[in-house]
Amino acid sequence: MSDLPVRFRRLWDEIAPVGRDAGSGGYLRYALTEPELRLREWFRDQADRRGMPVTGDGNGNLFAWWGDPVAGDAVLTGSHFDSVPHGGAYDGPLGIVSAFLAVDELRAAGAAPVRPVVVAAFVEEEGARFGVPCLGSRLLTGQIAVDRAAGLRDAAGVSFAEALGERPAGGDAGLLGRFAAFVELHVEQGRALVDAGAPVAVASMIWPHGRWRFDFDGEGNHAGTTRMADRRDPMLTYAFTVLAANKEARLRDAHATIGRVAVAPNATNAIPSSVTGWLDARAAEPETLRGLVEAVQAKAAERARRDGTALTCTEESTTPPVAFDAKLADRLAGLLDAPVLPTGAGHDAGVLAAHLPTAMLFVRNPSGVSHSPAESATDADCAAGVTALVRVLEELACR
Known part of the structure; x- marks a missing residue:
């Protein structure tokens, strides 16, 4: 039997206490506040342990590279660390932890990527601090004006630029051009997979x-x-x-x-x-x-x-409505023998889909509850998500 669920739990437990509120059991991981900054340092440490150089884009987004950062045609994966107030543990961080574990699995299997694999941590996906969701990916893709983003303020009056420590850089067509595809793994924010009796699904679209x-x-x-x-x-x-x-x-x-x-x-x-x-x-x-x-x-x-x-x-x-790349979704659904589901939740993948072929994988949430401490996933299902991501990255980056 694979020990992947055990290794998932070991890595997951490194971040599980960070930002957790003792009263609600939920998380207070607002973008660029102390808990989220600690997770960003954890990200850098994990990348360093794996020999993956980390770069930023001047907007708060981080990228850990397995392969040459300037080679191009890279396969991007990952998610975000920030949470809604008193939100669940899995929304966002699951995609980052799973991405690092997927790199470990590929290396252990002797895989030799012909394209770089990049793990991303996007900033301010929830919009809980500065009011605009997917702010980091919107900045990277030029979907929000730099002046507007820089001037966004939190409840205490701190601007995004002040929290970031610099004026955001805005759109980076050169960086986007180095990515051939983006695959975001995320906990399901509903119970369709519970009803389907499946641990993993592929997303078809995001509602407007x-x-x-x-x-x-x-x-x-x-x-x-x-x-x-x-x-x-x-x-x-x-x-x-x-x-x-x-x-x-x-x-x-x-x-x-x-x-x-x-x-x-x-x-x-x-x-x-x-x-x-x-x-x-x-x-x-x-x-x-x-x-x-x-x-x-x-x-x-x-x-x-x-x-x-x-x-x-x-x-x-x-x-607007986001229809994920149909050819890519069909390819992954066939590869994984997984159901295909729409979602009403927004994600960085929805922003990036306008610029490069993008897909999403969902991991079963037995409670069906999200943006709440009741959000959950079993270690076995999370391991199944990692295994699915390994197969996807092998398909996209190693052939």
């Missing part, structure tokens, strides 16, 4: 999705002395909008979530002066997504008029 900020402004006042008829309470407008988003998404078989809110002055005995909520919306088709967001905006605006409040809606990020 985006984030919109709803700012509701009213009149702050005393909770005990202000008559109900005299109130201009933005919390009422906000609450109605949450319910409207839920209803409109269900009508369209889409997804809508308002999971983040900011209130001022945030006092128990004060009517809020302002409320801000962030809408995450996703759908199988762009037209459905557009119709969903427009319907929520219209209902929120109508309710604001009735409540005597003001509404401003700002699109913070949108990602």
Whole structure:
């Protein structure tokens, strides 16, 4: 019997405690904060142990090279370290740990890549600190302006450029041109593989999705002395909008979530002066997504008029539908005898897919839960994911 599950667990345990919150059991690994910086040092150490030089792109993304960094035609793999607040352990880091183990497996088997294999750690994939998901890959591919990215600020007012320690470099066509393909291994963020009884799947597409900020402004006042008829309470407008988003998404078989809110002055005995909520919306088709967001905006605006409040809606990020390279997906599905699944979750692979042939592998998540401490995967399934990645890298880089 292979000892790969044991070796996976040994390597996984090196990073498992980093950034874990003792209260929730989830992780606080915001991009470029102390826990994520520790993981980036771990990345460099793992690369150094394997004789893989590490390069950066000036945007916070790291690349560990097995082979000549300037040779070109490289096969890129990896994922990200950062987490959503109190998120699960596997979302992101699984792809990096698996990539290093895949390199170990290939070397142990005497494989001789004819193309470089590169392990990547992308920065700020979740967008939990600076608000824009897949920020590192968007910068690398030129999909976000450098000035905008540099000026993004976290809740404490620290800019991305300040956290990075330099102005981001932006798009790098020369670096992108050295990659022939990207394969990202990721824990499944759902339970399709549980239902299918399979440990690994290949992704077919990513739903279009985006984030919109709803700012509701009213009149702050005393909770005990202000008559109900005299109130201009933005919390009422906000609450109605949450319910409207839920209803409109269900009508369209889409997804809508308002999971983040900011209130001022945030006092128990004060009517809020302002409320801000962030809408995450996703759908199988762009037209459905557009119709969903427009319907929520219209209902929120109508309710604001009735409540005597003001509404401003700002699109913070949108990602069009991503159909992964069909030939590559079919090739990998046949190679692995694995099911092919769509996903509603965004990934760096979705950004890079517009620039080079890209595929994703999913590893079974028995809980079906993600962005939560309940996210999980067995060591045996993670080992199966590593084995699948080995076969993919052997197919793409060694032949």
